Amino acid sequence: MPALHALTNADLHCHSTFSDGTLSPPSLAERAALNGVEVWALTDHDEVAGIGQARTAAQALGMGFLAGVEISVSFAGQVVHIVGLGVDETDPRLIEGLRQTRGGRERRARDMAASLAAVGIPGAFEGALKHVGNPELISRTHFARFLVESGHCSDVGEVFRRFLKEGKPGFVPHRWAALGDAIRWIRESGGLAVIAHPARYDFTPTEEFALFSEFKAHGGLGVEVVTGSHSEAEMLRYADMALEFGLLASRGSDFHSPTESRTELGSLPALSGRLNPVWMALADRVQ
Structure with missing residues (x-):
């Protein structure tokens, strides 16, 4: 050392x-x-x-x-x-x-997915989960990677600006x-x-x-x-x-x-x- x-x-x-x-x-x-x-x-x-x-x-x-x-x-x-x-x-x-x-991350993530589905982005929970594997640790970053991967945004920063910050369609407080x-x-x-x-x-x-x-x-x-x-x-x-x-x-x-x-x-x-x-x-x- x-x-x-x-x-x-x-x-x-x-x-x-x-x-x-x-x-x-x-x-x-x-x-x-x-x-x-x-x-x-x-x-x-x-x-x-x-x-x-x-x-x-x-x-x-x-x-x-x-x-x-x-x-x-x-x-x-x-x-x-x-x-x-x-x-x-x-x-x-x-x-x-x-x-x-x-505790509560999975419930929050499912609510985020429902909010995204309401604006025309289905399958977000399952898509985000592919990037983490454990619902207890699912976060906005995993949703962001799914939205980039699926072509809804060009990069993670755009996802947060359009969907995951407070007041945007995919934001759910915890x-x-x-x-x-x-x-x-x-x-x-x-x-x-x-x-x-x-x-x-x-x-x-x-x-x-x-x-x-x-x-x-x-x-x-x-x-x-x-x-x-x-x-x-x-x-x-x-x-x-x-x-x-x-x-x-x-x-x-x-x-x-x-x-x-x-x-x-x-x-x-x-x-x-x-x-x-x-x-x-x-x-x-x-x-």
Whole structure:
């Protein structure tokens, strides 16, 4: 395992076929290592079943590994994602919390399919399921891949704009975990909670301040500053937010697929030297 330092090429946010990614955990590990990643985390949505494969592959490649997860949370009427890093994926409290969070995905997916059928797109549930295999983990991304595959849209971005965002024909809300519960599950399993890609949420300044304040009050310790969906200006802004709230800074591509993701594994800019990297605080959890 490489020695950790502030400029370590850490990529602490990506997804495999165990949630809504298109590559297996071993394939992701190989891709990360080829791109110079030194410390890597697999953070599938509401699922830790791929961690064992990911750890084994990372260790075989000489890459440091952090067990991770990305938990979907409802906050101020929106879905917010909280990444857990350095978790114990065998912790029964974490496993049960994730099981509860996944519950309802199939019902939501069937409602989404019915909404799409009403606007002339039949067979969406079965089409989306081909891309995931497990109804408990079916998501909007799987519907998006079906709509591209079936010729209704040219790419995943178009699907979300036309069909899957709030107010569009295929959007169906889902009640996710509470913020405090998600952070508690992460902490009880020995991990550290991080707000994922904060610029993606459509919060007012007051709502965003409330998110960061509640997150910190519940024991959250980090925020993604450098991530695939952040512009340079947003990276600067959330660097300032990290310092304002005394949070550790994380870095992760949020990689899902070679053909869909905005940013390649391991290709993000470095964190600012004025920030405290989250991986340094998790040195004893890197495997």
